[in-house]
Amino acid sequence: xxxxxxxxxxxxxxxxxxxxxxxxxxxxxxxxxxxxxxxxxxxxxxxxxxxxxxxxxxxxxxxxxxxxxxxxxxxxxxxxxxxxxxxxxxxxxxxxxxxxxxxxxxxxxxxxxxxxxxxxxxxxxxxxxxxxxxxxxxxxxxxxxxxxxxxxxxxxxxxxxxxxxxxxxxxxxxxxxxxxxxxxxxxxxxxxxxxxxxxxxxxxxxxxxxxxxxxxxxxxxxxxxxxxxxxxxxxxxxxxxxxxxxxxxxxxxxxxxxxxxxxxxxxxxxxxxxxxxxxxxxxxxxxxxxxxxxxxxxxxxxxxxxxxxxxxxxxxxxxxxxxxxxxxxxxxxxxxxxxxxxxxxxxxxxxxxxxxxxx
Numbered sequence: 001x002x003x004x005x006x007x008x009x010x011x012x013x014x015x016x017x018x019x020x021x022x023x024x025x026x027x028x029x030x031x032x033x034x035x036x037x038x039x040x041x042x043x044x045x046x047x048x049x050x051x052x053x054x055x056x057x058x059x060x061x062x063x064x065x066x067x068x069x070x071x072x073x074x075x076x077x078x079x080x081x082x083x084x085x086x087x088x089x090x091x092x093x094x095x096x097x098x099x100x101x102x103x104x105x106x107x108x109x110x111x112x113x114x115x116x117x118x119x120x121x122x123x124x125x126x127x128x129x130x131x132x133x134x135x136x137x138x139x140x141x142x143x144x145x146x147x148x149x150x151x152x153x154x155x156x157x158x159x160x161x162x163x164x165x166x167x168x169x170x171x172x173x174x175x176x177x178x179x180x181x182x183x184x185x186x187x188x189x190x191x192x193x194x195x196x197x198x199x200x201x202x203x204x205x206x207x208x209x210x211x212x213x214x215x216x217x218x219x220x221x222x223x224x225x226x227x228x229x230x231x232x233x234x235x236x237x238x239x240x241x242x243x244x245x246x247x248x249x250x251x252x253x254x255x256x257x258x259x260x261x262x263x264x265x266x267x268x269x270x271x272x273x274x275x276x277x278x279x280x281x282x283x284x285x286x287x288x289x290x291x292x293x294x295x296x297x298x299x300x301x302x303x304x305x306x307x308x309x310x311x312x313x314x315x316x317x318x319x320x321x322x323x324x325x326x327x328x329x330x331x332x333x334x335x336x337x338x339x340x341x342x343x344x345x346x347x348x349x350x351x352x353x354x355x356x357x358x359x
Contacts, residue, residue, distance in 0.1 A: 043082040048125065049132040050089070051075045053188055053195045056103060056137065060092040067092070083127050090121040091135055100228070103137040106188040109195045110134055134195045136188025141224040144180045147207065149236045149280070155209075162208040163232075166218075168201045177207075185224035199225050207234050211262025212284030235283045240309040241268070242275035243290040243297060251275065252292040252314040259287035288312070 052059050055074030060067060064087050068076040089111075096103040110133040111122045122133070145163065147155040160177035167173070167184065175181045189198040204220040206213045214234030222230035243253035251274030258266040261284040268276050270290070281304055288310050289299040297314045 045079050046082050046127045047077055047079045047130050048087075048089075048127070049075060049077045049130075051132060051134050053134055053136045054103075054139070054186065054197045056096055056098070059096060059135070061135075062088075062090040062092055064088055080127055085127065086123070087125040087127055088121065088123050089125055089133060094120050096137065100142065102140040102182060104140070106136045106138045107190070107195075108133060108135055109190060109193075136190075136195045136197075138184060138188055139186035139225070140182040141185035142180045142228055143175065143183050143224050144229050145175055145177070146229055146231050147177070148231060148233055150233055155214075155234055159209050160207055162206065164205045165202040166205050168203075172205065173202075183224045199223055204232055207232060209234070209282045210260045210264070210284075212260070212282040214282045214284075235305075236280040237283060237304050238277055238279050238307045239281055239286070239288075239304060240275060240277045241270070241288055241290065241312075242309070243270070243292055243312040243314050244274075245314055253290040253297070253312075254293075255291045257289040257291065259289075261285050290314070 048063070050061055050063075050068060050070070052070055052074040055070075055072075057070055057072045057074060059070045059074070059076075061070075061076060062068070063078045066078070068078060070076045091105055094105040105120060107118050108116065108122060110131060111117060111125070113122070113124060116122045125133070147157060147160065149155055157178040163175040163177050165173055165175060165183075169187075171184075173181075173183060175183075183200075183202065185200050187198050187200060189196050201221055201223050203218045204215050204222075205217045207215045214236065215232065216235075220230075220232060224230075239258075241256040241258070242251065244250065245252050253270050253274050256268045256270055256276055258268060258278065260266065261282070266278075268278065270276050283303075283305055285301070285303055287299055287301045290297050290312050292314045297312050300310055300312060302308065302310065
């Protein structure tokens with residue numbers, strides 16, 4: 001009985017050692033018994049973050065046909081297991097409207113392929129490490145200008161034929177004088193390997209009334225993203241027109257002719273005072289003429305940049321008759337004068353009519 005118990009205990013120990021691979025020593029040069037290959041770890045998760053600049057909520061993207069929507073911070077994300085496939089990201093709405101803003105897709109950053117930076121759909125995206133893809137948007141803002149003169153008095157926009165502004169990037173655009181114009185106000189700039197939003201500033205180049213620019217180009221500036229109703233100041237001045245007789249100084253003339261910068265001619269009666277004041281004329285180049293019967297009056301050109309007066313000199317028939325009579329009287333008395341005095345008088349007579357006409 002004891003022998004049977006010892007034998008049974010030995011067999012049990014041998015079976016236990018065999019199950020642990022310790023039953024027999026390995027032979028020199030022999031290969032170790034093959035172990036079953038474990039299935040291996042599952043691929044780890046990879047996240048692609050998609051964001052917009054500026055941050056826009058509700059922007060829709062498609063990642064391999066799956067729709068993603070940005071949250072209030074302008075961010076969406078997709079997570080998959082690490083793989084070696086190539087993936088496709090597409091911007092579904094390239095235009096986004098928000099209160100007071102219109103956004104348009106401009107470009108990507110982080111999309112790997114530089115040739116796909118400016119197209120709405122990006123192909124060939126990897127899923128091997130976490131990274132971020134950014135969609136940059138440019139914005140337009142509404143601008144409704146308000147026009148005044150240098151004294152703060154409102155200018156009728158119906159008088160304005162053209163308004164032009166220039167951005168700080170050098171782009172010139174037209175504004176509606178009496179309505180709203182949507183101007184680019186934010187751009188998506190790629191600076192220092194990152195997408196950043198940049199506000200756009202504008203300078204007023206021209207406001208045209210009667211063919212003349214009433215503003216000083218480039219002086220007045222505004223930011224559409226900050227001011228939806230910029231005030232634009234134009235300059236207007238008064239012009240007084242008069243005419244007087246060359247010899248006697250009395251007022252002359254019945255009608256003033258004012259040629260405006262747009263080459264239109266205004267006829268303005270001078271009245272009994274032989275003068276008239278035209279108020280609130282747009283600054284610019286003008287030509288003034290006066291009609292005074294048969295009198296000879298030379299027109300005058302001027303640049304109106306302040307309140308000015310123009311007093312034209314008229315040479316009438318009476319002036320010419322007086323000059324002629326004086327000349328005849330002197331001619332008759334010339335023989336009584338010495339030679340030097342005659343020469344001086346003749347020279348004076350030659351100059352006098354020329355000076356009167358040129359005046």
